[in-house]
Amino acid sequence: MEYFIQQSINGLTLGSIYGLIAIGYTMVYGIIGMINFAHGDVFMLGAFMAMIVFLALTTFIGGVPVVLALLLMMLVAMLLTGLWSWTIERLAYRPLRGSFRLAPLITAIGMSIALSNFVQVTQGPRNKPIPPLVNGGVTIYGTGITIAYKQMVIVIVTAILLAAFWYLVNRTTLGRAQRSCEQDRKMAALLGIDVDKTISMTFVMGAMLAAVAGTLYLMFYGVISFTDGFTPGVKAFTAAVLGGIGSLPGAVVGGLLIGLIEALWSAYFSIDYKDVAAFSILAIVLIFLPSGILGRPEVEKV
Amino acid sequence: MVSEVRNNPSPVLRVEHLSMKFGGLVAINDLNFEAKRGAITALIGPNGAGKTTVFNCITGFYKPTEGMLTMTRQNGEEYLLERMADFVITKKAKVARTFQNIRLFSGLTVLENLLVAQHNPLMLSSGYTILGLLGFPTYKKAAADAIEKARFWLQKINLVERADDPAGDLPYGAQRRLEIARAMCTDPELLCLDEPAAGLNARESAELNQLLLSIREETGTSIILIEHDMSVVMEISDHVIVLEYGTKISDGTPETVKNDPKVIAAYLGVEDEEVVELIEHAAATGSDDITAAVDLLSTEAIQEITETQAEVPVAAKAKTAAKPAAPAIKAGATANALAAPREGESDDLTLIKGIGPVNARRLNEHGIFHFDQIAAWKKADVTAAEAYLAFDGRIAREDWIGQAKKLAKESQGKPAAKKTGGAK
């Protein structure tokens, strides 16, 4: 039982990161019906930015309190990753809006390839290790279950962000504009909503969450490389689809589920096949629930 | 063959206790009706009455919540449509359909659209592709036959010339016809048409009626059609079923349906008491047609408007309303109007750029049939014509008179040319 709980905690930590990235996929999909393949690489870019900010802090300022460092890393990464995402949308996706549906998918794949190779070219192909930021953890009294502080940071930051995000989407004008564009873009425009701007903001918000996920990922694993966009990206995408693409709570649920499946499968069966398990469960869920767990069933209009 | 079908009034389709619910919404509620073999059955009703949902149940796109749909083929085989997958219904039970918002394969050519419809027999003759791939002659012959069949239907719908153009490039009316021809290429015994006349102009509507009648005559196919619009239906259908809010409110011959107070109420958006009044009025005036009721209603409405505008005595207003006094429409407004076209044949006025079929027909109604008539128009005539066509300044701008002069000269010069021009 202890083992199970321990593994579940590990799974939830990982799942939180997936969930944060998955929100970016699901929001973009919800609003323009496009799979933003470059999102995983935007996440990787966010992690790189955080890493460079960290190095800049230690190089130019010296000892900075960990909390402050983490906050700064997150903020700068969010800001600049948001800017990247804004630019990507503006250059590679917007010109293709309303045309052929596969075209933006291809530019997204192209963007994904270009981004990861851009980082490789400018930052070099090797892994980038940083010294551990957050050490130690607590053992739950009377059990062997330990929770690392960095796990706590991840879960707490994710929870705070999700709450803030939920507020933004459900209680603010921007959020309302976004939801209206998601449900009926044409009608939203008829009501005076600047659809282009709203879509841009969606990309920026998704990228900001991915940047936070990147920072947390960097903090957790202590290393990042230019190829690290793909696997978490695909996992997060899987999470978004599993939860029901287009649904925000679905993305979080899907992320946590994928994290749990991975952790538990590695614990009880085989660590080698953890990804196979995640993908297989995705396929099985979709066969029985063709729109994911919390997705809206697609009504075929005749 | 056809007469045999006529004399045999067995139902081709029986719909019993059909209900369809979407969540809490009841789209169809305990619907019962029969479509007779070889007959044209019309399903009418206001928008949102559930007509298309009935079609979707018949053709298997929706599984009804309750009820039974029985299709009886000519060879006596019976099929329970509610239990069959959509494509099997077309393949085995021989029910074909068209769609309200035309669903052609817009990137395939007109011909290819008709070939796709012959998929199942062609699949067989190509030995499920394998024999065809190896170049067996059976497939070659079948493919040639399929093209011949397509050509037959293209001739029927008057689209042979455009066989090699993409279906998406056809004008709206032609797309509607093509969709019917495509459905016919599946050799159906029951053809379900969803608003086939929507968006067609008068001439196209008339052609469509001819096409449907000839389909019934020549192939013995039974037809069920959804129409929004009663007048089209009245011309060709043998049997009419009226739906409102998913419930059948009337069922019978066009004549009986037409005068059913419930139907009138559903279409005019008036309440039942008013309808009773209308019926009584109709009976009093001796008119058995719904138009009498309409006349009464509109006269009342005009009165109402006039009263709200006040000042002018009511009686006088009612009088103006009684005669068609729209300044826009004045029959014989131009000086040289004719009672009928000379030699019974009018020129094709649409050859004048800017007139178009609608205006040509309206001009005909006002006694203008020939190019030389337009060519002879004076300024006053132009003003009058513009008034009733609601075209301020267009006649002069587009130089109809100049065009008409030229065309009149041409048609006089070589009478043979007129024929070809008219045929276009």
Next chain:
Amino acid sequence: MADIQSSGQDSVYAKAAKEAVFAGIIAFGLFFLVVGFRTDQNINNELVLVQRWGLLAIFVAVAAIGRFIFAAFITPSREQAKLAKSKAPAAAKVDRRSLKAAVSRFGLALLFIYPFVVILILALIQFAVTGQWSFQSGVQGSLKYVDNFGIQILIYVMLAWGLNIVVGLAGLLDLGYVAFYAVGAYSYALLSAHFGLSFWLLLPMAGIFAAMWGIVLGFPVLRLRGDYLAIVTLAFGEIIRLVLINWTVVTKGTFGISGIAKATLFGIPFTPGPTGFAAMFGLPNSGVYYKIFLYYLILFLALLTAWVTIRLRRMPIGRAWEALREDEIACRSLGINTTTTKLTAFATGAMFGGFAGSFFAARQGFVSPESFVFLESAIILAIVVLGGMGSLIGIAIAAAVMIGGTELLRELEFLKLIFGNDFTPELYRMLLFGLAMIVVMVWKPRGFVGNREPSAFLHERKMISSEFTKEGHG
């Protein structure tokens, strides 16, 4: 945009300058961290920052100047061209069909003589440089060109043509196509290693295995629509790769399987020994013959794919695929079983992937999961879309441009003379590939050849403009 006409040149430049400044600021924000700093490892394996302000300045300047040129010159001229185009009467139509026929005939002829042309050209160059006529040196030198360009491009042409059946004709988005390529490659590698079966026997078997996998994977997922189908195909691609990595007992995992038997020319092996090809025809020993043989083999396989595709398009099944892409509901209303139709498309596409896979194994003599990553699926899909879905010629052109172009970058060693010895053009290969994908797509969203050729005609075969064709929902 509309006010360009009225507001004159000055304001165009002013506007462009404003946009250039804006672009510069954006570029500064984008590149400030990732270009302005470089992270390097020091002797203790710790990361240190290297500052590169000069490079950052170049990036910002390029963005600003580029934007200025675009806003000041390119956009207005494009607007004008558009205006002129809409005003001018429809220009005389080029007879696209005869042009296309000419291109395809010429292309085919070139493909057949390509190895010899290469040999001849190289020999001539040799002759020009050294004054010695040495046919043999041409033969030796041609190895690289036949292999890296000829065979490499043709593999992608074949794969893209295979995927085209699924994506271009049936309109089903398959993001895991490389899985079938892997099935083909491993079928050949394993069966030839364990049972010693010959290439010619295993080639069709690999295709059949891949097709079977196509059906097995396709059956449960084909009722999914659109992007759900896309992600599940991606997942299956990944599952197969992961199984190949982890099922070490059979696949040897990431080490891969090496020493795979080569293909033979109907029993004649390409070995240096006395029974080998070279000895048999009295030629000096060389690896080139095998490459040339492989070149013709893949050319044959690719043309087989094209031939089958062309034939199938005129069969009911091919037409049903295209109809499915246009409108699935209408298909069902015409009595077409859309599930089996989709499955056949999936299986046929997979089969050609399998053929290509077994060829790949025979060519490399080595297979490992590394060759079957998602990126490969993405590249193949990109070629299909860039070429113009459904168009065989367009796809071939796209493969030649994209694959040939990136291969060409390997050849740019001379750039080292300019940028110094640290410069490795190969590093930029995939970066440029990705950027090219974006640029081409934004420039031509319908791909190089968007027109569709009808499968049957009554009077004359007219090309169908891409504005009418749809792309399917899946």
Next chain:
Amino acid sequence: MSETQTLPKTGALLSVENVETYYGNIRALSGVSVHADAGEIVTLIGANGAGKSTLMMTIFGMPRARKGRVVFAGQDITQLPTHEIARLRIAQSPEGRRIFPRMTVQENLQMGASLDNLEFYDEDVRKVFDLFPRLKERINQRGGTLSGGEQQMLAIGRALMARPRLLLLDEPSLGLAPLIIKHIFEAIKELNKSTGLTVFLVEQNAFGALKLADRGYVMVNGIVTMSGSSKDLLANPEVRAAYLEGGRH
């Protein structure tokens, strides 16, 4: 066609001049001119597919007119982005209602309110609820779960939240019971009388629409074939014949 178009009628709040609109290659409107003066109710009647809804959407630039122009309150809005047209306080209750299905009634109404000026919000909501008390009962229900009539009321209410100078209504009677239609039409009339709201009404239900409107246009296949005062059109035998066939000729 010639460049010298007819001048807009003086005092017209909205004037659509010789507009041509295409969907792809298919021409949906071929030279349509209509106008609405401030304070009037104008109706456009015609059959399914005649192009009525296309005209409504063309006013908003979706799709954009290829020829002709749209002028609102003296300003040429033909090329203006859709959301900026909406911000000129032209509101539309479009074809098919287009309620946001996963937003509550209240949120739907909020969407209608001008985003940057919420000072009248409470007052406007109250007015809408006065007009359609049913909506008040359903305030926290999601749009998608409302009945057809309620959705129609919500669509009109949402349009009114923008404090429109011009209200475009596309088939408000579609699929509704006669009693509800009557109610909605009365509400429109009432608004027009009390606030001088200009209304442009598209209807298939020619009879009801003409009864309500001051003037009317008849549209057939993308062309306006008749126009005149409601009274005249009601008296016209062709229009009368069209009652039962939705204006087809």
